[in-house]
Amino acid sequence: MNILNRILIIMIGCVLSSMAVAKDLTVGLKSEPSSIDPHYHNLGPNNSLSAHIFDTLVGSDENQQHYPNLAVTWKPINDTTWEFKLRKGVKWHDGSDFTADDVVFTSKRAANVPKSPSGFGTYLKGKTFVKIDSHTIHIKTEKPYPLMPNDLSTVKIISKKYGEGASTSDYNSGKAAIGTGPYKFVEWVPGDKIVLKANPNYHGALKGKPAFNKVLFKPIKTGPARIAALLAGDVDLIDSVPPLDVARLKKNASLTLTSGPSNRVIYIHLDQFRENSPYIKAIGGGEIKNPLMDVRIRKAISLAINRDAMVAKVMEGIALKAGQLLPAGFHGVSPNMKPDPYDTKAAKKLMADAGYGNGFEMTIHGPNDRYINDAKIVEALAQMLSRIGIKTKVETMPKSVYFKRASAGGPNKSPEFSFMLLGWGAGSGEASSPLRALLHTYDKSIGMGRANRGRHSDPAVDKIIQQALSTVNADARGKLLAEATEIAVGKNYGVIPIHYQMNTWAAKSSLSYQPRTDEYTLVMGISNN
Amino acid sequence: MTAFILRRSTQSIIVLFIMSLLVFSGVNLVGDPVEMLINPEADQAEVERVIKELGLDKPITEQYWYFLMNAFKGDLGTSFIFGEPALKLIVQRMPATIELALFSLFISLIFAIPLGIYAGLKPESKISKTIMAGSILGFSMPTFWVGIIFIMFFAVYLGWLPSTGRGEIGSFLGVKSSLFTLDGLSHIFLPALNLALFKLSSVIRLTRAGTREIIHQDYIKFARAKGVAESRVINVHLLKNILIPIVTIIGLEFGSLIAFSTVTETVFAWPGMGKLIIDSIYNLDRPVIVAYLMIIVIFFVFLNLLVDILYTLLDPRVRIQGSN
Numbered sequence: 035m036n037i038l039n040r041i042l043i044i045m046i047g048c049v050l051s052s053m054a055v056a057k058d059l060t061v062g063l064k065s066e067p068s069s070i071d072p073h074y075h076n077l078g079p080n081n082s083l084s085a086h087i088f089d090t091l092v093g094s095d096e097n098q099q100h101y102p103n104l105a106v107t108w109k110p111i112n113d114t115t116w117e118f119k120l121r122k123g124v125k126w127h128d129g130s131d132f133t134a135d136d137v138v139f140t141s142k143r144a145a146n147v148p149k150s151p152s153g154f155g156t157y158l159k160g161k162t163f164v165k166i167d168s169h170t171i172h173i174k175t176e177k178p179y180p181l182m183p184n185d186l187s188t189v190k191i192i193s194k195k196y197g198e199g200a201s202t203s204d205y206n207s208g209k210a211a212i213g214t215g216p217y218k219f220v221e222w223v224p225g226d227k228i229v230l231k232a233n234p235n236y237h238g239a240l241k242g243k244p245a246f247n248k249v250l251f252k253p254i255k256t257g258p259a260r261i262a263a264l265l266a267g268d269v270d271l272i273d274s275v276p277p278l279d280v281a282r283l284k285k286n287a288s289l290t291l292t293s294g295p296s297n298r299v300i301y302i303h304l305d306q307f308r309e310n311s312p313y314i315k316a317i318g319g320g321e322i323k324n325p326l327m328d329v330r331i332r333k334a335i336s337l338a339i340n341r342d343a344m345v346a347k348v349m350e351g352i353a354l355k356a357g358q359l360l361p362a363g364f365h366g367v368s369p370n371m372k373p374d375p376y377d378t379k380a381a382k383k384l385m386a387d388a389g390y391g392n393g394f395e396m397t398i399h400g401p402n403d404r405y406i407n408d409a410k411i412v413e414a415l416a417q418m419l420s421r422i423g424i425k426t427k428v429e430t431m432p433k434s435v436y437f438k439r440a441s442a443g444g445p446n447k448s449p450e451f452s453f454m455l456l457g458w459g460a461g462s463g464e465a466s467s468p469l470r471a472l473l474h475t476y477d478k479s480i481g482m483g484r485a486n487r488g489r490h491s492d493p494a495v496d497k498i499i500q501q502a503l504s505t506v507n508a509d510a511r512g513k514l515l516a517e518a519t520e521i522a523v524g525k526n527y528g529v530i531p532i533h534y535q536m537n538t539w540a541a542k543s544s545l546s547y548q549p550r551t552d553e554y555t556l557v558m559g560i561s562n563n
Numbered sequence: 564m565t566a567f568i569l570r571r572s573t574q575s576i577i578v579l580f581i582m583s584l585l586v587f588s589g590v591n592l593v594g595d596p597v598e599m600l601i602n603p604e605a606d607q608a609e610v611e612r613v614i615k616e617l618g619l620d621k622p623i624t625e626q627y628w629y630f631l632m633n634a635f636k637g638d639l640g641t642s643f644i645f646g647e648p649a650l651k652l653i654v655q656r657m658p659a660t661i662e663l664a665l666f667s668l669f670i671s672l673i674f675a676i677p678l679g680i681y682a683g684l685k686p687e688s689k690i691s692k693t694i695m696a697g698s699i700l701g702f703s704m705p706t707f708w709v710g711i712i713f714i715m716f717f718a719v720y721l722g723w724l725p726s727t728g729r730g731e732i733g734s735f736l737g738v739k740s741s742l743f744t745l746d747g748l749s750h751i752f753l754p755a756l757n758l759a760l761f762k763l764s765s766v767i768r769l770t771r772a773g774t775r776e777i778i779h780q781d782y783i784k785f786a787r788a789k790g791v792a793e794s795r796v797i798n799v800h801l802l803k804n805i806l807i808p809i810v811t812i813i814g815l816e817f818g819s820l821i822a823f824s825t826v827t828e829t830v831f832a833w834p835g836m837g838k839l840i841i842d843s844i845y846n847l848d849r850p851v852i853v854a855y856l857m858i859i860v861i862f863f864v865f866l867n868l869l870v871d872i873l874y875t876l877l878d879p880r881v882r883i884q885g886s887n
Contacts, residue, residue, distance in 0.1 A: 062727070068644045075644075076602040149616060149646040151600035155609045202646050224645070225656060225834030226729055254727055254832040255842075258711050263832075266718040266726040403845070434847045438595035461604045471604065481606030 059246040062260045062269035063555060066253035068151075070222055071205035072190035072213075073144040076152045081188070082554035083251070086230055088190035088213035091118055091137065092183045093240060096550040096559060097363060098297060098463025100183050103239045104132065104191055104214065108183055110506050111172075116182045120169040124237045126193045127212045127219075134165040139194035147202060156481075157185040180506045184462040216244040216558055227252050230557075241558045249557050264289065264540055271547060273555040275538040277350040277406060283540055290563060293538040294549025295354050295361045298459035299468065300405055302415070302530040303440075304332055305452040307489035312444070313397040313452035317425065325390050326452065326488075332527035333374075334384035338422045339415065340376040345533055348407055348414050352538060356531035358519050359458070359468040364551075365508070366465025366515030371524050373531070381422045393423025399440070400455035402430040406535055412455050415532075440487050449487040456487065457535065459553070465515040469499050472529055473522040490528035495521050568868065575864040579857065583634070586856045587627050596643050596847040617643055630853070639857060640850030644843070649854035653836055659729055660828070660835030662740045664820040666751050667759035668813065675763045676809075679770025680797065686775065694767060701764030710757045710830035717753055725750050727832045754831040758824055762816055769812060773805030780804075807877055814870035822859045 065079040072084035093103035105118040124132040141163040145155040161182075162174040173182060193212045200210035211219040214237065217230035228251040232244040252269060254260040257276040261283065263269045275283065275291065284291050304326040305311040311324040325331045341355040354361055357373035385391055396419070400412035409430040416426040430436075443450030460467040475491040476483035482496075483489075495518050502514035522528045539547040539555065548559040597613050605613075614620050618629070630640060639650045682691040718726035730750030733743030741747025777783065778801065786796050825837035832838070836855065843851040 069646065074646060075600070076605070077600075149641060151597075151613055151617065151643055151646070152602045152605060153609060153612070155612060156602075156605045159608070206647075223834065224652070225838055226659075252728055252832065255829055255838075259714065259727060259830050259832060262711070262714040262719055263727040266714070266722065268718070268726050268728075432845070434594040434599060434845060437598040441598060442595070458603065461602065467604055478607045481608060484605075484607055484610070485603055 057246050058248045058250070059271070059557060059560070060250045060252060060269045061555060061557065062252050062254045062263050062272040064253075064255060064257075064260065064272075064274040066225065067228070069202055069206055070208070070211050070219060070228075071147065071202040072192065073147045073154055074150050074202045074205070076154055076188070078553055082556065083228065084190050084213075085215065085554065085556055086217040086249070086558070087211060087215045087219050088192060089215050089239070090187050090190055091120075092187040094187040094463060094552065096294075096548050098460075098551050100187060101239070104137075105171075105186075108186075110178075110182075113178045113506075114175050116173045116175075116179075117166075118171045118173065118186075120171065121237060121239070122169055124214050125235050126195075126214055127233060128193075128196075129235075130193070130195060132191075132193075132214055133168045134171050135168075136194045137171050137191055138163045138165050139197060140189065140191045143192065143197055144189050149202070154189050157188050161185075178504045178506050180504070180508070180511055181462065181464075181466065184464060187463075188461065216240065217249060220248075225253065244558070245560065245562075246557060261540070264542070267542070270545060271539060271541040271555075271560065273537070273539050275540045277352040277538070280350060280352055280538050288543050289540050290543050290546040291538055291540045292547050292549050293352055293536050295551060296459065296535045296537050296553050297360060297364065297461070297463060297551045298405075298457050298535040298553070299356050299359050300353075300408075300411065300455065300457045300532045300535055301356070301359075301472075302335070302532065303449075303454050303456055303472070303486075303488035304335075304490075304527075304530070305449070305488055306491070306528070307448075311452040312450070313399075315395040317392055317395055319395070322394060324452075325388065325394055328388045329525075329527055330384045330388040331390060332530065334381040334388075334422060335419065335424075336374045336527055336530045337377045337381035337384070338418050338424075339374070339530070339532060340418055341373050341532060342376065344411065344414055348410050349533065349536075352406075352536045353533040354536060356533045358523050358531060359472075359529075360460055360465055361534045361551075364460065364464055366469075366502075366512045366519070368516035368519050368524070370516075371520060378421055385422055391423075393425060395425045395427075396453055397427040397429055398453040398455070399436070399451040400428075400430045401433045401436040404433040404436070405455075405457045408455060411532065415455070441485075449489065451487075454487065456485075458485070461552070463551070464512075465519060466499070466503060466511075469495075469515060469518050469522065470503070473518075474499050488529065490522070490526065492522065492526055492528070495526070495528070571864070571868055575861070578864065579860055582860050583631070583853070583857060584627075586853050587630060588623070590847075590849045590852050591623055591626070594847050596849060599847045600643060634857075639854035642843075642848055642851050644846055644848045644851075649850045650858075652839060652851060653855055653858060656834060656836045656839050658740060659833060660821055660824060660837060662742050663751060663755055663758065663824060663828075663833060663835060664817060666742060667755040667757075667762070667820060668817060670755055670759040671763040671766055672813075675766035676770050676802075679767040680774050680801070680805075682767065683771040683774025684778065684797075686771075695771070698764040698767045701767075702761045704760075706757060706761065706826045707830060709760060710754070710827060713753050713757055714830070724753050726753075729834055754827050754833050757831070758820060758827045762820070765812065765816075766809060769809055770805060773808060774801065777801055777804045803877065807874065810873050810877065811870055814866050814873070818859075818863045818866045821862065 067080040067083040068075050072088045089104045091105040093101040095101055104121050106121050107119045111117045145153055145158045160175055164172045166172055196210040196212045204210040208219050216233055216236040218233045220229040220231050222228045230249040232247050254263055260272045261279055264272050283289055306327055308324055316322040345353045345355055355373040358371045360367050400408050402409035412428050412430055416428045419426050439450045440454050458468045470482050471485040473490055474482040475496050476486045476489055498514055498518040502511050505511040537553050541547050544563055545560050546563050601613055642649050642652055678694050682694045685691050714726045717724045730741045730747035731744040732739050732741050735743045783800055786800050825841045828835045828837035840855045
């Protein structure tokens with residue numbers, strides 16, 4: 035009798051707990067992750083998926099603000115040491131305890147995954163992880179390092195027990211895919227589906243207990259097919275709704291659409307390192323000195339861009355005008371900078387003052403399959419520039435060809451183009467990311483200016499960026515980053531921002547998705563309407 | 564026969580070698596895979612690690628030499644993106660593509676041959692004219708567009724069939740396929756029909772032309788004069804004789820169904836090889852592109868051989884050279 039009672043209680047318990055998380059969810063994703071191994075490929079689709087299974091020490095919420103995840107507190111205890119206190123009572127999916135050993139193990143593995151096409155070395159180099167006790171870690175650096183929480187918000191913590199000696203294949207098969215996250219890994223059929231199930235023992239740092247019992251991710255690459263799958267009820271949520279369809283789908287009462295700005299700025303890089311730029315000619319085709327070296331011309335170009343029309347017409351209203359590198363709300367954004375007004379008169383005057391009153395000829399380049407409506411943006415830019423006398427030709431190409439030429443297509447692996455459309459997403463969620471990559475002087479030896487394809491260079495800006503990167507006080511650092519942006523973008527026009535990309539998710543009407551600036555699609559961000 | 568097969572095999576190896584040279588140098592001319600793969604925030608040190616990891620720091624001739632040496636051992640390289648052997652990735656996705664191709668071939672044949680024969684026997688009837696007009700539509704409409712229309716109509720509007728993906732996988736006599744479950748069949752129907760449409764149309768036209776030609780042959784007239792039942796005239800005398808060109812076309816088309824069903828697979832998110840190759844091309848996953856094309860070459864060589872052998876069975880007048 036006693037045994038029967040117990041069985042009955044267990045059974046009722048099972049029923050109740052399954053009722054609490056009884057729903058299943060199917061998500062249609064534009065891009066499929068290339069692996070389940072959280073350290074194999076540091077790219078959006080992979081990081082987004084692994085956030086369901088694994089946790090980071092420092093969490094990053096929908097606006098890329100930090101919250102305590104596997105670490106409950108973190109602070110610098112001296113100039114070169116950060117102390118992280120770990121969350122107690124956290125269990126791995128197999129029931130074993132999460133401790134500091136797992137963190138130390140992760141720090142060794144994450145940067146050294148064989149065959150990794152993009153690893154986490156950038157975030158882990160120069161850091162030494164020391165276990166103090168079972169739930170305390172000290173991370174030592176050689177120099178003061180303020181971006182420690184940002185860096186550690188990218189690296190997923192793996193279990194030492196399962197991770198030792200595990201290859202990427204072991205994660206893909208599920209053997210080693212044991213995390214602490216809200217969902218457990220069940221199965222991955224490449225090209226077909228990824229299956230997860232709820233982790234009832236989740237510690238709850240992100241939105242509490244998992245809301246869905248079983249989650250199915252289906253990669254559906256083409257936009258129309260993704261929308262059709264949602265309309266047909268085969269999936270409950272889709273990401274990357276094409277801007278062209280947003281207005282029409284919003285009218286559909288059986289769907290909920292949510293849009294939000296991303297951390298990605300769409301901007302122009304301009305050749306500022308060649309006396310004669312290969313794609314710029316005088317009117318009629320003669321050689322001229324590169325006009326883009328002159329800040330007045332760069333400013334004229336910015337004034338010639340009708341950002342309102344760009345957002346309203348080209349982007350169908352699904353974008354935000356940009357005047358700097360990140361939208362308001364991010365750390366290090368300047369409160370003083372606004373998008374340049376549309377003023378062709380002033381632009382023409384600047385052209386004339388700089389000695390190019392008759393204009394010049396220029397071929398402008400852009401990708402046609404990388405950013406939302408990228409080719410259309412380049413075409414619109416060409417028309418806008420021709421209004422101030424710059425005769426433009428447009429050349430767009432697939433990203434597979436474009437980025438190589440944009441980075442290293444010229445002689446001695448220099449950037450090839452004179453004027454190019456690009457985008458930058460600040461993965462770290464603050465302004466140092468675009469500043470150091472796009473506007474710091476290109477310098478291989480210190481890892482700066484890697485994506486500075488216009489080779490803009492201003493020692494004053496470099497100095498402020500470097501000072502910011504060693505300022506531990508967050509407010510002081512934010513001010514320095516804003517100052518660097520004001521000079522590099524606002525005064526120098528080192529790059530010309532156009533707009534911030536916005537992303538749109540669509541769900542069936544009973545659900546809605548909280549948009550994220552990092553463009554991730556996280557099941558934890560879905561709420562019931 | 565053996566000599567014939569042997570000679571064909573030698574030729575195939577030469578074709579394969581030339582193909583590998585062309586493809587390998589071709590894909591290495593375009594773009595930079597590292598730019599595609601790496602996180603933009605990575606620094607130069609990380610970029611250099613990746614270049615080394617992928618073996619792209621070595622000169623192209625050396626890369627090709629390694630490729631050839633490994634190919635002899637059956638290793639066609641490791642995917643840049645997935646970090647797994649390219650061959651494994653392709654083989655993993657092959658069943659989905661083959662079942663899609665077979666099912667669409669099945670659809671096109673069961674409809675195309677009867678319709679084609681009918682249109683050939685009664686060329687002036689209204690139904691025949693409708694069939695022929697329909698067949699023109701069939702191969703002039705773009706696959707991508709038709710696919711989307713199918714989804715909108717059958718999945719979204721009527722809600723009869725699922726819009727995307729592959730269904731449950733069943734097992735029959737040890738073979739695993741989604742053709743063996745009801746859910747699987749409901750998933751495969753739309754993409755297979757989409758893929759079949761073009762083939763359906765060309766086989767209808769081919770069957771009709773063959774029928775028109777053969778129906779006036781003496782042996783048909785003789786059979787009829789002899790009093791052979793009309794059904795036997797059509798099913799035996801006629802059908803056997805029109806099959807020769809159809810077998811050629813089906814053989815070659817089956818190859819292209821498998822190799823280049825990329826559009827249909829992309830629209831219907833079908834997890835087959837076509838989707839793999841198109842994603843690999845977009846993302847410059849060079850080893851997968853090379854391995855895929857190698858496999859396709861082998862596949863086509865094999866199919867052609869099969870078609871040649873089938874000929875001799877269908878038409879005793881055809882003798883394979885070297886068989887005597």
